[in-house]
Amino acid sequence: MKLWFDLRTRIDLVLAPPQTSLGRITFVKRVLRARYAAGEVFPCEQHLLAFSAEKGWNKSILKSQEELATAMGIMGPLGPPLVTCTTSELQWAGTLVDQSGVLTSCLLYTSRCV
DSSP states (O other): OHHHHHHTTSOSEEEOOTTOOHHHHHHHHHHHTOSEEEEEEOGGGGGGSSEEEEOOTTOOHHHHHHHHHHHTTOOSOOOSOOOOOOHHHHHHHHHHHHHHTOOGGGOOOOOOOO
16 A cells, blocks of 8 residues: 555556556546546547547557557557666665565566557
């Protein structure tokens, strides 16, 4: 819970990967008190997000990612998604884990890649 409180009001944009539901996007946006949210939604829902790509059943995730980047003003083509952490981010995360009292052997990090 401390992590949630530390992140509140420090995040301006929630950027959801393609195929994330609008409900989840808006929930995370509200919990973090972010100003903006971006994601893939149906045409009738586009007014609910600051930046959006049209959700389609036959569209590839990479295509949705490129459309979302274009809506945000980022020109492509984009490479495959990549998550990296700086040294200071890793140290900050380690400090939070140490303070939480969670055993590092029980810690589980997950990432959803489709």
